[in-house]
Amino acid sequence: MHIIVVGAGKLGYILAEFLSQNDNNVVMIDSNERALERANNQLDILTFKGNGAQISVLESFKIKNADLLIATTDNDDTNMLICYLAKKLGCKRVVARIRDPEYSDQIDTLKKQLDIDYVANPELVMAKEISAHLLKGQALNMEEFAKGKVSIASYKVHELDGMEGKKVKDINIPKSVLMATILRDGEIIIPYGDTILHGNDTVYLIGEKESMSMFKSKRNSLEHNIVVKKTMILGGGNAAYYLAKKLLRNGVFVKIIEKDEERCGYLAQELPGALIIHGDATDPYLLTEENISEVDALVSLTGYDEENLLMTLLAKKYGVGKVITKVSRTNYIPIIEQLGINNAVNPVMITAGEIMRFIQGGRVVSLFLLLGGKAEVLELIAKEDSKVVGKPLAELGLPKGIIIGSIVQKGKVIIPDGNSVINPGDRLIVFCLQSEVVTLEKLFYKAKGGFIDELWDYYKGFRKSSSN
Numbered sequence: 001m002h003i004i005v006v007g008a009g010k011l012g013y014i015l016a017e018f019l020s021q022n023d024n025n026v027v028m029i030d031s032n033e034r035a036l037e038r039a040n041n042q043l044d045i046l047t048f049k050g051n052g053a054q055i056s057v058l059e060s061f062k063i064k065n066a067d068l069l070i071a072t073t074d075n076d077d078t079n080m081l082i083c084y085l086a087k088k089l090g091c092k093r094v095v096a097r098i099r100d101p102e103y104s105d106q107i108d109t110l111k112k113q114l115d116i117d118y119v120a121n122p123e124l125v126m127a128k129e130i131s132a133h134l135l136k137g138q139a140l141n142m143e144e145f146a147k148g149k150v151s152i153a154s155y156k157v158h159e160l161d162g163m164e165g166k167k168v169k170d171i172n173i174p175k176s177v178l179m180a181t182i183l184r185d186g187e188i189i190i191p192y193g194d195t196i197l198h199g200n201d202t203v204y205l206i207g208e209k210e211s212m213s214m215f216k217s218k219r220n221s222l223e224h225n226i227v228v229k230k231t232m233i234l235g236g237g238n239a240a241y242y243l244a245k246k247l248l249r250n251g252v253f254v255k256i257i258e259k260d261e262e263r264c265g266y267l268a269q270e271l272p273g274a275l276i277i278h279g280d281a282t283d284p285y286l287l288t289e290e291n292i293s294e295v296d297a298l299v300s301l302t303g304y305d306e307e308n309l310l311m312t313l314l315a316k317k318y319g320v321g322k323v324i325t326k327v328s329r330t331n332y333i334p335i336i337e338q339l340g341i342n343n344a345v346n347p348v349m350i351t352a353g354e355i356m357r358f359i360q361g362g363r364v365v366s367l368f369l370l371l372g373g374k375a376e377v378l379e380l381i382a383k384e385d386s387k388v389v390g391k392p393l394a395e396l397g398l399p400k401g402i403i404i405g406s407i408v409q410k411g412k413v414i415i416p417d418g419n420s421v422i423n424p425g426d427r428l429i430v431f432c433l434q435s436e437v438v439t440l441e442k443l444f445y446k447a448k449g450g451f452i453d454e455l456w457d458y459y460k461g462f463r464k465s466s467s468n
Helices: 010-020 033-042 055-060 076-088 107-114 122-136 209-216 238-249 261-270 284-289 305-317 330-339 347-363 434-444 452-467
Strands: 002-006 025-030 046-049 068-071 093-097 118-120 143-145 150-156 177-184 187-189 202-208 230-234 253-258 275-278 297-300 322-326 364-370 375-381 402-409 412-414 427-433
Touching: 002 010, 002 076, 010 025, 010 033, 010 347, 025 033, 033 046, 055 076, 068 076, 076 093, 076 107, 093 347, 107 118, 118 347, 122 238, 122 297, 122 322, 122 347, 143 375, 150 209, 150 402, 177 402, 202 209, 202 402, 202 427, 230 238, 230 305, 238 253, 238 261, 253 261, 261 275, 284 305, 297 305, 305 322, 305 330, 347 364, 375 434, 402 434, 427 434
Parallel strands: 002 025, 002 068, 025 046, 068 093, 093 118, 230 253, 230 297, 253 275, 297 322
Antiparallel strands: 143 150, 150 202, 177 187, 177 202, 364 375, 375 427, 402 412, 402 427
């Protein structure tokens, strides 16, 4: 596919990284030369310094032949304008990041009037996930597949009864649950029968939903038994607004600490049921004054990952039952693991996963990015001409980075072994390392050609004319 990404921030970079690894031709446009330089040095994409809202720039990169444009700049209005222009100029599909709560009630109208195919709102998606954890006890970063029949979730080994120090083949897990991978010291380990589990390992499990729920009950942690009645939110950005709104609707007392006085006024007006405190959320004295030890849950949503991590550790020290932190930088994942922080959410990865699912269209029913984007869990429907159909799994020669976690065959969930055979129409839940995505594509879909050389000639010609 010919794809144009406008905006070289965290979301734009992650999307460009994923898309460039799937034999797509990706162009990134931004006015920030430094951000473009990073992308150009680390990704196999074309980059251009310019204004993506200019028609001449879009036309120079053959927008009329583009399969997809994604607008991820920091300005919602700019993103909408870019998508509108791209569609008018012939782009097949467009995606806009729109985050402002003032637009949230009219997203459907905006999509229809501006002809936008998909709208991404990282803060809203993150707020939904956090509220589900606080109100329903659902595991953070948990995803459901096959219309709710299959789930994937992660757990710390030390939270699970009788697993630390044992070999994988000796642990007691339901037959309909598979351990797909282990995260240890920032490294991904594909487990075998003799793999020994360490206390600080994070294990990722795929299996039948009911069996996963039974497995969850084995946790040592009492966290899932806590009924959340009082919540403290640090930081008063859009994510805090969306989360507070959901919690208030469910009868939860909400206290928000925000250091910007004007923002406090806005929150007080828009969230009349919440208590808004003007102050520095990183001040331990203020948190003590506001009775941090008496809340059931603390959610740290400031704009700085470092502050969020520190506040999470402080909240744990004060004995807060449920503590959740926002971490936007994927390179902090090993640090989170070492600090023993279990409940971290990454709005960039969550949103990238949703956009990738939209991009994949009918080929991928569901997609879940995990381990900082180093791996994907996909729900695929086997086609008649797929290379995986009609052969025992043992004969497919799958690399160790591709694990078929479950097969849904005629409505029944099967945890496959080497003798399992995939039939056309089966739903497959597949764990795949990012390095093996291209291999997975070849197994399931016919390869597609590109026109990177032609695009590159256009790019060089445009840069030359722009410099004259």
